[in-house]
Amino acid sequence: MTKENFKQAIVEAHHRLENLLQLASLAVEQSIEEDYPIELLQQAITEISISLEELHQQNEELIITRNLVEAEHQRYHDLFNFAPDGYLVTDFTGIIQEANYAAANLLNVRQSYLIGKPMPVFVHQTERHKFRQIMLQLQLQRQIKTEELRFFHNQGSIDFPAELTAIAVEDSQGKTVSLRWLFRDISDRHQTEQKIREQAALLDITTDAMIVQDLDNQILFWNQGAEKMYGWKVQEAQGSNAWKLLSKETSPLLWTALKTVVERGMWQGELHKFTKDGKELIIASRWTLMLDAVGLPKSILIIDTDITEKKQLEIQLLRSQRLESLGTLASGITHDLNNILTPMMTIAQLLPLKYPDLDDISLQMLKILETNAKRGGDLVRQILSFTRGSERKPTIVLVTQLIEDIKQIVQQTFPKLIEINTDIPQNIGIVVADSTELHQVLMNLAVNARDAMPNGGKLSISATKLFIDENYARMHIGATVNSYVRITVADTGVGIHPEILDRIFDPFFTTKEVGKGTGLGLSTLMGIINSHGGFVEVASQVGIGTKFQVYLPSKEGSTSQVIDEIELPTGQGELILVADDEVAITQITKTTLEMYNYKVLTAQNGIEALALYNQYKDEIRLVLIDMMMPLMDGETAIRTLQIINPQVQIIAMSGLATAEALVQTKGIGIQGFLAKPFTANQLLNFIQKIFHQNQFTGLFK
Missing domain, CATH: 3.30.450.20 (PAS domain)
Incomplete structure (x- = not known):
């Protein structure tokens, strides 16, 4: 009951009481019959009862209302308080x-x-x-x-x-x-936000690219690592299609990655992606599917790691391993090759001495045989030098002769569509260098020029002498104030693109197809020239041609080729034991020594050598023994000979690289080492040197 209804009920009760009072007054005035007051009293009592009942009911309703109000107030108070x-x-x-x-x-x-x-x-x-x-x-x-x-x-x-x-x-x-x-x-919220900021900072610090894209490949998140890796700013990347932004074409691998990550929740593999400036990167990419609150696919988290350099190193490692295998192979066949070349060189030298009436053509042919045998030995040494390393043999090199040799080779081997021109002044001078390495340098440049002119062109080789002053030296890396011989190799080929011109001397860098180039030629060239105190310059224009200029410090001296006609030393009938498993070596060595007044015994292996030495040990003055022989190797034979006679004179021979063979013979007490292939001159002079040392030592005993 409302407050207004309660007031109305009270008013009505008062109104009924007033009506009863009026009736009572009227009865007194009119003096009605006796029983009328009784009726009036009953009526009054009835009216009062009704009013009291209504008041009681209304009072109960008020109590209920008050309790409800108090309950609501308590509820509000509880809600307010707690x-x-x-x-x-x-x-x-x-x-x-x-x-x-x-x-x-x-x-x-x-x-x-x-x-x-x-x-x-x-x-x-x-x-x-x-x-x-x-x-x-x-x-x-x-x-x-x-x-x-x-x-x-x-x-x-x-x-x-x-x-x-x-x-x-x-x-x-x-x-x-x-x-x-x-x-x-909101302290917890601040801490959470701080953690999120720290995690975001870590995401930006990492060098990996972290990308979030939706299922339609639209980029939603792009961290600073992605900016640095790909070159696109956040504003440029977000909202863009990831595949169009980072790939020149949609590869099947991208579709496979998307299908796999949706089906399995993750994918990882290698992708080729491109930077903003078009540079191609090899990427190790890891994709993770992100789900929404109800577990449905929402987006893809991609973490990209640039492994371009790692892949290049792996390729270089594989190439290095191939080179190491090549070195092992070359080392294995060097001994046999040098055994083949040694008789050729020696015979070419001995025949003119044995037959002095040979005609000029025969002498020229023998000279060519000797020269090419020497070159073959040099090439073997060059291969070993490249793959395993051996000592350089600097000599006086006539630049004119060097370029003439190159000219002859390229004229005989290059396609006839290539025109070859040389321009070498006669007074160009000399350089002190390893002739084999310089030969390798010029041949490398000539071959590169040939490959740059598949449809023919012009190859020019020229040389000039110049003096480099301080101003020029300051502007050119590797140059010093000195006199130089500049050798120029120029072609009219396809040229080198400016973008890769600075990389052509990097190891393993090549523009040739797989299997047609190792990328080691120019890096080796640069190493050779630098080791000789020189430097290299290159200029090229696409479609016009390329010009390499090799600068080598020059030496003062005569440029005319001096023919060494010194008479070879002869023996005095000394007995020499020659042990080698190659029959050609023993025969030509025996012939050479006998021609120069030595006596010779030959053996085909270490056991035969020991038997002959034991039989003629009082007469044998010198043992010439190969280090690699069947049944008993040279080292074992040498140690056994030294047990038989501690004073035995021994020269070891080997067709292995000089440095490697020297290590092999170190500490076994021999008098000398002769590397194959050797000439008659080297053989006779070496033996004479040993005998001379023994005579000199004997004077002071």
Whole structure:
């Protein structure tokens, strides 16, 4: 029952009582019969009973209503007090009138302590100006949705960031009567946001590219690693199609990756992607499927790692391993090759001596045989030098003769469509270098020129002498103030593109097809020239041709070729034991020594050598023995000979690389080492040197 209904019921009860009083007065005045007052009394009692019943009913309804109001008030009080967020009610000046339990708990004080306190007391002093701005905003707009404010109370030892919501309450005249404030501690949120920022910073610090794209390949996230790797800024990348941005064409592998990651949740493999400036990268890519709240595919997280350099190193390692295998193979066949070349060289030298009446053509043919045998030995040594390393043999090199040799080779072997021209002044001078290595340098340049002219062209080889001064030396890396011989190899071929011109000297860099070039030629060339104190320059134009200029320090001296006609040394009938498993070697060595007044015994292996030495040990003056023989190798035979006669004179021979053979013979007490292939001159002079040393030593015994 409402308050208005209760008042109406009371008015009606009073009205009925007044009617009874009027009836009673009327009865007295008219003096009606005796029983009339009784009826009137009964009627009055009835009316009073009805009124009392209505009052009782209305009173019960009031009690029920009051209980409901009290229950609602208690419910409101409970909600107010035990709400998870802090709740304050202030007047329009900010004085706290009500405070719930959560507010007191957040501020670490009693609820009663808050009542009557100005709310700014609990705001951090650095943000009180902001609080005043919020108060002003409430006066104007009547409410604020969300603001961040830092709460502080020294006695309560609290200091935390809060999310604040407020509203102004007005009376019926529109006047602000109170302000209601709702606030919550957002310290955890700040910590979470800080962790997210730190994780985002880590995402940006990483060198890997981290990309999030939707299922339609639209880029949603692009970290700084992706910026650095691919060159596209975040603003340029986000919203773009990843496949179009990073691939020149959609490869089947991309479709396979997308299908696999959707079906299995992840995929990883190698992809070729392109940077903003068109550079191709080899990428190790890892894809992970991201799901939404209901477990449906939402996006794909992609982590890309640039493995371009790693792949190049792997390729270089494989090439190095192939070179190492080549070195092992070359080492294995060197001994046999040198055994083949040694008789050729020796015979070519001995025949003119044995038959002095040979015609000029025969002598020229023998000279060609000797020269090519020497070159064959040099090439074997060159291969070993490249694959395993051996000592350089610098000699006086006639530049004129060097270029003439190259000219003869290219004229005989290059296609006839290539025109070959040379221009070498006779007084060009000499250089001190390893002739085989310089031969390799010029042949490499000539072959590259040939490959650059598949349809023919012009190959020019020229040389000139010049002096480099300080100004020129400062502007050219590797140059010093000195006299140089400049050898120029130029072609009219396809030329070299400017973008790769700076890389042509890098190891393993080649523009040739797989199997047609190792990428080692120019890097080896650069190493050879630098080791000789020289430098290289290159100029090229696409479609016009290329010009290489090799600068070598020159030496003063005669440029005319001096023919060495010194008479070879002869023996005095000394007995020499020659042990080698190659019959050609023993025969030609025996013939050479016998022609120069030596006596010779030959053996085909170590066992035969020991038997012959044991038989003629008092007569044998010198043992010439190969290090690699069947049944018993040279080292074992040498040690056994030294047991038989500690004073035995031994020269070891080997067709292996000189440095390797020297290591093999080190510490076994021999008198010398002779590398195959050797000439008659080298053989006779070496033997004479040993005998001379023995005679000199004997004078002081």
